[in-house]
Every structure is written in structure tokens, then in C-alpha cells.
Amino acid sequence: MKTTFKLFSLLFVLCAFIACSDDDDGDSITEFTVTAVSPESGTIGTEITITGTNFPTDISLINLTIGGTPATISSLSSSQIVTTVPVGASSGDVSISTSDFTQTAPTSFTVLENLELGTIENIFAPQTGGQGQGEIGGEFTKFSFDTGAVTQSDTDWDIAFRGTTIAVNGGSVTGTNDEPERNGNAGAAIVNGIFDEVTTANGLTFSQDANGAFAIPTGSDNGWYNYNFMTNVVSPIPGIVLVFRTRTGKYAKIEVLSYYENAPSNPDGFVDAPRYYTFNYVYNPNEGGTSLSN
Amino acid sequence: MSLNKNYLAAFFFLSTYFFGAAQERSVQRPVKMDTLKEVVVTATRTLRQLSSLPLPVTLISKQQLRRTGVTRLDQILNEQTGIVITPDVTIGGGEGVQIQGIASDYVLVLIDGVPVVGRSSGNLDLSRFAIGNIKQVEVVKGPSSSLFGSEALGGVINIITEKPSSEKITGQVSHRSASFNNQNTNLNLGQGKGKLGYSFFADRLSTDGYDLALDQTGQTINPFFNYTFNGRLFFDASDKWNFFASGRYFFQEFDVTPSTSEETDANLQFRIDHNPSKKTNFQYEFYYTNYTTNEQSVDPIDNELLIENDFDQQLFRPEIRFNYSFLPNSILTAGSGYNFESLDRSLFAERVTFESQYLFAQYDFKPFEKLNIIAGARFDNHSEYSSQLSPKISARYQLSTNFAIKGSVGSGFKAPDFRQLYLDFTNAAGGGYTVFGREVEAAGIQRLQNNGEIATLQVEPSALGESLDAESSVGYNFGFTYKRGKIASEINFFRNDFKNLIDTRILAAKTNGQNVFGYINRESVFTQGIETDLQYRLFENLNLSAGYQLLYAYDKRRRDDIDNGEVFGRDPETLETIRLEQSDYFGLENRSRHTINFKIFYEIPEWAANANLRIVYRSRFGLTDRNGNGLLDELDDSFVNGYALVNLSFGKTFYKHYRFQMGANNLLDFKGNNPLAARDSEVLINPGIQLFARLNFQF
Numbered sequence: 001m002k003t004t005f006k007l008f009s010l011l012f013v014l015c016a017f018i019a020c021s022d023d024d025d026g027d028s029i030t031e032f033t034v035t036a037v038s039p040e041s042g043t044i045g046t047e048i049t050i051t052g053t054n055f056p057t058d059i060s061l062i063n064l065t066i067g068g069t070p071a072t073i074s075s076l077s078s079s080q081i082v083t084t085v086p087v088g089a090s091s092g093d094v095s096i097s098t099s100d101f102t103q104t105a106p107t108s109f110t111v112l113e114n115l116e117l118g119t120i121e122n123i124f125a126p127q128t129g130g131q132g133q134g135e136i137g138g139e140f141t142k143f144s145f146d147t148g149a150v151t152q153s154d155t156d157w158d159i160a161f162r163g164t165t166i167a168v169n170g171g172s173v174t175g176t177n178d179e180p181e182r183n184g185n186a187g188a189a190i191v192n193g194i195f196d197e198v199t200t201a202n203g204l205t206f207s208q209d210a211n212g213a214f215a216i217p218t219g220s221d222n223g224w225y226n227y228n229f230m231t232n233v234v235s236p237i238p239g240i241v242l243v244f245r246t247r248t249g250k251y252a253k254i255e256v257l258s259y260y261e262n263a264p265s266n267p268d269g270f271v272d273a274p275r276y277y278t279f280n281y282v283y284n285p286n287e288g289g290t291s292l293s294n
Numbered sequence: 295m296s297l298n299k300n301y302l303a304a305f306f307f308l309s310t311y312f313f314g315a316a317q318e319r320s321v322q323r324p325v326k327m328d329t330l331k332e333v334v335v336t337a338t339r340t341l342r343q344l345s346s347l348p349l350p351v352t353l354i355s356k357q358q359l360r361r362t363g364v365t366r367l368d369q370i371l372n373e374q375t376g377i378v379i380t381p382d383v384t385i386g387g388g389e390g391v392q393i394q395g396i397a398s399d400y401v402l403v404l405i406d407g408v409p410v411v412g413r414s415s416g417n418l419d420l421s422r423f424a425i426g427n428i429k430q431v432e433v434v435k436g437p438s439s440s441l442f443g444s445e446a447l448g449g450v451i452n453i454i455t456e457k458p459s460s461e462k463i464t465g466q467v468s469h470r471s472a473s474f475n476n477q478n479t480n481l482n483l484g485q486g487k488g489k490l491g492y493s494f495f496a497d498r499l500s501t502d503g504y505d506l507a508l509d510q511t512g513q514t515i516n517p518f519f520n521y522t523f524n525g526r527l528f529f530d531a532s533d534k535w536n537f538f539a540s541g542r543y544f545f546q547e548f549d550v551t552p553s554t555s556e557e558t559d560a561n562l563q564f565r566i567d568h569n570p571s572k573k574t575n576f577q578y579e580f581y582y583t584n585y586t587t588n589e590q591s592v593d594p595i596d597n598e599l600l601i602e603n604d605f606d607q608q609l610f611r612p613e614i615r616f617n618y619s620f621l622p623n624s625i626l627t628a629g630s631g632y633n634f635e636s637l638d639r640s641l642f643a644e645r646v647t648f649e650s651q652y653l654f655a656q657y658d659f660k661p662f663e664k665l666n667i668i669a670g671a672r673f674d675n676h677s678e679y680s681s682q683l684s685p686k687i688s689a690r691y692q693l694s695t696n697f698a699i700k701g702s703v704g705s706g707f708k709a710p711d712f713r714q715l716y717l718d719f720t721n722a723a724g725g726g727y728t729v730f731g732r733e734v735e736a737a738g739i740q741r742l743q744n745n746g747e748i749a750t751l752q753v754e755p756s757a758l759g760e761s762l763d764a765e766s767s768v769g770y771n772f773g774f775t776y777k778r779g780k781i782a783s784e785i786n787f788f789r790n791d792f793k794n795l796i797d798t799r800i801l802a803a804k805t806n807g808q809n810v811f812g813y814i815n816r817e818s819v820f821t822q823g824i825e826t827d828l829q830y831r832l833f834e835n836l837n838l839s840a841g842y843q844l845l846y847a848y849d850k851r852r853r854d855d856i857d858n859g860e861v862f863g864r865d866p867e868t869l870e871t872i873r874l875e876q877s878d879y880f881g882l883e884n885r886s887r888h889t890i891n892f893k894i895f896y897e898i899p900e901w902a903a904n905a906n907l908r909i910v911y912r913s914r915f916g917l918t919d920r921n922g923n924g925l926l927d928e929l930d931d932s933f934v935n936g937y938a939l940v941n942l943s944f945g946k947t948f949y950k951h952y953r954f955q956m957g958a959n960n961l962l963d964f965k966g967n968n969p970l971a972a973r974d975s976e977v978l979i980n981p982g983i984q985l986f987a988r989l990n991f992q993f
Contacts, residue, residue, distance in 0.1 A: 130726075
């Protein structure tokens with residue numbers, strides 16, 4: 001009996017020792033927690049900070065994924081992990097795992113698509129009539145922000161051009177000749193400022209085309225351009241940024257740079273061909289995304 | 295000395311018919327003989343010695359007119375300090391006068407004290423006025439509405455014709471030939487015998503015109519001819535009663551076959567001077583003027599009438615003036631009148647009429663020997679806009695024999711013109727936009743709405759047709775004069791604050807994509823600067839003079855916009871919007887910061903000859919906004935570089951009665967480049983050197 005007790009005691013001590021030693025070399029084994037991810041959405045390359053407790057402090061022991069795509073940790077402490085949204089990531093859980101534990105952040109992360117931006121050159125927007133040559137008519141040239149190109153589609157367009165007139169695919173027909181049917185929810189807002197300073201569509205009021213009136217008012221000095229009768233030049237008014245809600249409720253902004261073919265810096269109203277739009281644009285392809293600047 | 299006697303005689307003669315009371319006063323004042331001849335009437339409506347006036351006044355003497363060999367009013371004005379003749383608009387527009395940076399619309403032009411009408415888009419063409427029978431031209435700078443009412447904001451130009459002073463028939467015939475087949479013949483004769491005097495003037499000018507845009511069809515200035523006739527009668531019935539009647543007729547026709555472009559300007563003036571006592575003078579004046587144009591633009595191919603633009607403006611004005619002299623140096627002037635104006639124009643729905651009544655009073659006095667104060671005001675009551683009170687006060691203090699200080703504050707106004715009130719014009723050829731004057735805009739919009747031509751109304755319907763206010767200004771002038779021996783110099787600081795300037799606004803967008811425009815009181819601008827004149831008699835017969843004007847002219851609202859960061863331009867490389875700063879704003883169109891003139895007049899009595907050289911320089915100026923931000927900024931490619939015009943003239947008298955003159959205007963053949971010319975084509979600023987020769991026979 002005594003021997004049994006001793007053996008048990010020995011075993012206990014041994015076990016205790018083993019357990020203790022297990023505990024001792026097992027910093028990584030302690031259960032950690034993830035409390036927050038900030039921000040909760042961002043484009044690829046966005047720096048995100050994950051906060052929590054008891055994070056292992058050895059980067060090599062941590063496996064971090066965003067929506068299943070491994071992300072690289074750029075700095076680490078027991079309460080904070082800093083990483084960037086990896087190329088190829090898609091929206092989903094932010095997950096941190098070690099050999100023993102796997103923890104998922106309480107909120108999932110939304111990987112946003114990058115803002116699309118660029119310069120669209122020489123969109124030709126012919127019209128018939130006008131300027132004393134009879135009634136204005138002619139097809140509008142339609143443009144879609146998600147493809148960043150002119151489109152022939154009767155539905156998949158956001159804005160359309162004819163002469164100096166810009167239509168949006170939202171609201172109703174205005175009553176002019178040859179205009180496209182409105183079947184989306186597009187709208188337009190005119191903002192004064194420098195293109196880069198217009199950073200969000202938040203708080204803007206969007207108008208839609210309506211019977212008798214375009215969302216972007218027509219005529220010199222009413223909307224986006226002014227016309228100088230002495231030089232016969234249509235100039236985009238500097239400081240006018242057109243912000244659009246697209247047919248599907250996304251947002252974009254444009255700045256018209258020129259109304260003349262090949263965007264000459266000093267267009268000649270008697271020589272250069274008019275009705276060629278060149279504009280800079282920024283398009284936010286994310287559902288509900290109002291940001292218009294990276 | 296005999297020369298001065300003649301001047302004295304002429305002056306005396308003129309005074310008796312013109313301003314009896316003033317004449318008494320002038321004689322009472324001890325005045326140096328050599329300055330006595332420099333008297334002006336425009337500043338005070340009484341005869342005043344130029345050098346004693348508290349206001350900035352430019353006097354262009356007959357001698358200067360004769361020696362320079364110019365034939366039209368615009369040419370001589372351009373050589374005076376602070377006066378610039380500048381293109382009214384850009385290509386193909388007329389030229390207008392600018393005084394202290396204030397445009398032609400706000401400058402009143404008078405002939406013998408009565409106003410000339412007939413403006414094209416606000417601009418009065420000064421080349422209409424032949425100067426062959428002119429005694430002098432007086433230019434009062436700064437607002438003078440306290441005496442003259444509407445339009446006298448920037449200044450008043452008064453063309454004073456000559457009164458015959460010789461018992462025998464005297465006169466002259468002259469012919470001048472110049473470049474561009476410019477042929478000018480005139481006859482001037484007159485006689486003053488006993489109580490009766492008369493004079494007659496006839497002038498014919500024709501030219502082939504010239505072209506500034508050589509590679510475009512048509513000419514900038516089409517060939518034209520014009521006639522001016524002026525007949526005047528003087529009857530000095532007694533010491534107390536003098537009568538004066540004058541008729542002037544001008545006719546001009548451009549050769550623009552098959553189109554038509556004709557212009558007539560007729561003036562009739564009748565005045566009675568009554569001097570019940572030595573101190574009292576009444577003047578009763580009746581004035582009628584009629585200005586017409588007849589313009590038809592015809593398609594040269596199918597003879598279709600494109601545009602008809604006829605204009606028929608009339609003004610009838612009776613006026614009574616009263617002068618009373620207090621001894622020793624004070625004079626009270628008062629007056630009252632009634633304007634009946636009417637205009638019939640193709641672009642108006644119907645003939646429109648204005649009526650206005652006015653009263654003015656002025657007290658010119660010397661509280662003590664060295665101080666002269668002139669205080670006055672005028673009240674104008676008008677049928678179409680709110681009445682105006684225009685006060686003005688000016689003072690001059692003689693600090694020492696050589697040095698004087700002068701200053702004035704005055705207000706000016708310009709009534710909304712017929713166009714701004716009654717225009718009803720749709721430009722079918724120019725794209726189909728519509729312009730309505732304020733009085734007809736409500737009805738006009740209603741009409742367009744009924745026709746379904748209005749897409750959206752941009753103003754509150756209730757705001758349509760509210761009456762326009764007069765444009766108004768306050769002008770400040772402050773300066774010094776210094777005269778000593780051979781030197782005469784003057785410096786004047788000026789500031790003119792304009793408010794309620796009438797601008798166009800958009801009333802509605804039309805369904806054809808064009809706008810309906812109306813007029814609105816909106817803009818506030820200012821002009822300020824310094825003008826300085828220096829005259830130096832180097833030798834007995836050699837006079838040098840130099841003048842300089844520094845000018846700043848800006849739209850105040852635009853400057854505020856820039857301060858608020860609301861004015862943008864386009865980077866010429868990227869075409870992207872950039873924010874403009876105050877330093878990018880060049881100022882108002884057609885204003886040069888610096889204008890300089892330099893003149894040498896040389897007399898050679900032993901040869902009965904004279905020569906003169908006049909140089910006029912204006913610095914860089916801009917023509918129009920080109921980048922759509924509504925102001926002229928450094929990014930607008932519309933600047934004309936600074937340039938100088940050099941004019942030269944020689945004259946010599948032969949056989950006592952004949953005078954031959956020759957010379958060149960724009961001797962250096964400056965042509966310049968209009969920045970608004972189409973690419974790869976050239977449009978000039980100036981047609982280049984103009985040579986002339988003139989023969990004059992005096993009898």
C-alpha cells in the first residue's frame with residue numbers, strides 16, 4: 001500500500017512536473033482573443049489593425065488570413081497585429097491561428113474594389129440641328145462607368161452625351177428628340193471645387209432627368225460649360241465637378257477637360273472639331289461606397 | 295501780345311453769348327494773360343480758367359488739333375493722359391473711349407454742352423465727330439452727374455465749336471489725303487458782323503477702309519463715306535439778349551453691297567441768353583437730336599435678308615439755366631430741364647419712350663482768397679427707374695504761388711438704357727437664344743412658356759420685371775499742381791467705385807438648349823490709379839510734355855470669390871482645374887496697367903513751320919476670358935502685348951494763306967497680333983502706318 005502510494009506520488013509529481021514543463025514552454029499554447037479589426041473594409045493594400053489579447057509575439061507562429069487569403073504581418077505585439085490586405089483577398093473572416101488555436105475576428109472584413117480612375121478621351125457626341133440649323137436631334141452617346149467605355153446598350157449606361165447636353169440614366173425622358181429611355185437610378189450633382197478635393201458623394205443631393213429638364217442644366221453657365229460667342233468656344237467651367245450616382249446606385253465623379261477633339265489647351269472655336277468630350281473620372285465600383293478618393 | 299489780345303477778344307465775344315454772367319466774373323478776377331486763353335465751361339457750366347479748377351480737366355486746344363493734323367475726335371483723345379481709345383469688343387467691334395479706366399458706356403459726350411445720343415451696345419463711336427470747326431475739346435474726368443445727369447460717370451467730353459469773330463468772311467478749305475485712300479475735304483467759313491454772326495462747316499470723309507484679318511473674307515473696316523454739315527447763327531440783339539441757333543447733320547454709309555449700313559445723326563440747338571442785370575444771366579435752351587441707323591444684312595448669294603437692325607432714337611430737351619454772381623468771387627448756378635426720349639428699334643416690340651425731369655444747383659465760391667469750393671447737386675426724376683440724387687463737392691487750395699492742392703468727391707449714375715429695358719430679341723442665326731429687357735421680360739417669358747419653348751425657369755416668376763436701378767458710382771480725385779516758370783506739372787490720384795452695374799443673367803433655359811437672358815443690377819467694380827502730367831518748355835519754341843497713368847480696375851465680387859477660393863482656372867498642360875489666387879486675376883478687360891504719352895511740339899517761326907512728335911504707349915491688356923471662369927486671368931490666352939504708336943507731323947505756311955502739312959500716324963508700322971485670331975491665321979491690332987498730306991487754304 002505504501003509502495004502504491006509512493007508510486008502514485010511519484011507519478012503525480014512526475015505528471016505535475018510534466019504538466020508544469022508543458023505549461024512553461026507553451027506561451028503559444030495559451031488561448032488568445034481577437035477583439036476588433038479596424039477598418040472593417042478596405043481595398044487591397046489597405047493597412048489594417050487587429051486588436052486582441054495574448055497574441056503570440058513570434059510572427060512565425062501565427063497564421064493570419066483575410067477571407068482565406070494569407071496576409072503578411074508587418075508588426076506585432078501581444079495586443080495588436082498590423083497587416084495589409086493581401087493581393088487576391090476577398091471579403092470574409094479575419095482569422096488568426098496558431099498550431100493549437102484558431103480565432104476569428106468578431107466582424108468580417110470587406111475587401112473593397114479599387115476606385116477606378118482615368119481619363120476618357122474624345123467621346124464623340126454629335127448632334128443634328130441647333131444653332132439655328134433646326135430642331136436638335138440625334139442619338140446620345142452613352143457611357144458606362146463600370147466598363148469605363150462607350151456602350152450601345154439601351155440599359156447598361158449611366159450617362160450620355162449629345163452636343164453640350166449630358167443625360168443621366170435615371171428619372172424620366174426630358175422630351176427632346178431621339179433621347180434614350182431612362183431605366184436606371186442614376187442622378188447627378190454639380191459640385192464646385194478642385195477634382196481631387198471632391199472626396200465623397202456623401203451629403204450630395206442628386207437630381208435626375210425630368211420632363212423638360214436635364215439633371216445637369218443645359219445652356220451656357222447653367223451647368224458644366226460656358227460659351228464665349230466672341231471666340232465661339234465652349235469651355236468646361238473650371239471648378240465644376242460632376243458627381244454621378246450610377247444606374248445601379250454606385251458613385252462616380254468626372255471633370256470635363258475639353259469639348260474639342262484631342263483636347264487642345266487653347267481650342268479654336270472656328271478650327272477645332274467640337275463635341276468631343278475628354279474627361280477625368282473616378283468611379284467607386286463598390287456597392288454603397290461613397291468614397292471618391294483613395 | 296497781339297495774339298493775346300485776339301484771344302481776349304475771342305474770349306470776350308464768346309462769353310457774351312455763352313455765359314454772360316461768367317464773363318463778368320472772369321473779367322473781375324485778375325488773371326494772367328497767358329492762362330486766360332485756357333478757359334473751360336464743362337467743369338462748372340460757367341466759364342472757368344482751366345488752371346483754377348478743383349477738378350481734373352484736360353483741355354485740347356485748337357492749336358493742338360491743328361498741328362497734329364488729325365481729323366477725328368477719337369484720334370486726338372487717344373494722345374491725352376488717362377484717356378485710351380480701345381476696342382469695344384474684340385474682333386470687328388468699334389472703338390470706345392476709356393477715361394480713368396471707365397468704359398465708353400459711362401462717358402458722356404456733348405457738343406456745345408448738349409448730349410449726343412446714338413450708342414451701339416453702349417459704345418459711342420467718336421470717329422463720328424469731325425473736328426474741323428472745333429475751338430477746343432474739354433474732358434472733365436470723374437463723375438459729373440451733379441451737372442449733367444445720366445452717363446457722366448467716367449467723365450464728360452465736350453466738343454466746343456468756334457464762334458466767328460471777324461467782320462469779314464473768313465474761313466478755310468482743306469483737303470487731306472491719307473493711307474487707305476482716306477480722303478477728307480472740309481470747308482469752314484464764318485462772319486460776325488454787328489449783331490449778326492453765322493458760320494458754316496461742311497466735311498466729307500471717304501476711305502477704302504482696311505482689313506485686320508487678311509486671310510478672311512470681308513474687311514474689318516469696310517469702305518465708307520460720311521458727310522458732316524453744321525450751320526450756326528448768332529444774333530446779339532442787345533446787351534441783354536443774345537440768340538444762338540445751330541444745326542448739325544451727319545450722314546454715313548458703308549459700302550457693304552448687297553447689304554446696307556447707314557447712319558445719321560442730326561442735332562438742332564436753340565438758345566437764348568438773357569442778362570437782366572450785370573449779375574444775372576438766364577439761358578433758355580431747346581435741343582433736339584435724332585440718331586438713326588439702317589442696317590440690312592443680305593445674303594450675297596441668294597439676296598435673302600438675314601438681319602434687319604434699324605434704330606431711331608430721339609431726344610428733345612428744353613432746359614433753363616440761371617447764373618447769379620455774388621461779389622467778388624462767387625457764383626450760383628441752377629438749372630432745370632425735361633428730357634423726352636424715344637427709341638424705335640427693330641429688336642423692340644414697339645417704340646418706347648422715356649421722360650425725365652431734373653433740377654440742379656451749384657455754388658462756386660471762395661470762402662477766403664486761397665480756397666475755392668464748388669458744391670452742387672442734381673436731382674433726376676425718371677419715368678422708368680428710381681430717381682437719382684447726385685451730389686458733388688470739390689475744393690482747391692492754393693498753398694503757394696506755384697503749388698495747389700485739389701480734391702473732389704462726386705457721384706455719377708447711368709440710367710438703364712432702352713436696350714436693358716425693352717429689348718425683345720431672339721437670335722435665330724446665333725443659335726436661338728433670347729434676350730429680354732427688364733420691362734418686357736415677364737411678358738416675354740410668358741409668351742415663350744405659352745409656346746412651350748421654356749424648359750426650366752431659373753428665377754422666381756415673381757421676381758420677373760422688378761424695376762432696374764440706375765448704375766451708379768462715387769468718384770474721388772485728389773491731386774496737386776505745380777507750376778513754375780517753364781514747368782507745369784500735375785498729379786492726380788483717383789478712385790471710382792461702381793455699384794449696381796447692369797449685367798446679364800439667365801432667366802430660363804429653353805427647350806432648344808439655349809438660354810433666355812435678362813438684365814440685372816449685380817456687379818460692383820472699381821478703378822483706381824494715378825495720372826500725372828508734366829509739361830516743360832525747353833526753349834521758347836520747344837515744348838515737351840509727358841503723361842502717365844497707372845491703373846487698377848477690378849470686379850469686387852470676383853476678388854471676393856478669389857479670396858473665398860471659389861475661382862478656378864485650368865492648367866494649360868493637364869487641363870485640370872487649379873485654384874486661382876489674387877495675383878492671377880488680371881483685372882477688367884481692355885485695361886492697360888500703364889499708359890504713357892510723350893509729345894514734342896516745335897515751332898520754327900522764321901520758316902513759318904512747325905513739327906511735332908507724339909508717342910503713345912499702352913502696356914499689356916487682355917481682351918476676354920477664355921477659360922470659362924468669367925474673369926480675365928493670366929491663364930487666358932487673350933493678351934495683347936504692350937505697344938507704342940508714334941505719330942509725326944510737319945506743317946509749313948506758304949504765301950501767308952496756304953498751309954501744307956504732312957506726317958505719319960503709327961510711324962513704326964506697328965501691327966500687333968490679336969490673340970483671338972483663329973489658329974494658323976493672323977489678325978492684326980492695327981492696320982499699320984498711315985501717311986497723310988494736307989493742304990489748307992485760309993481766307
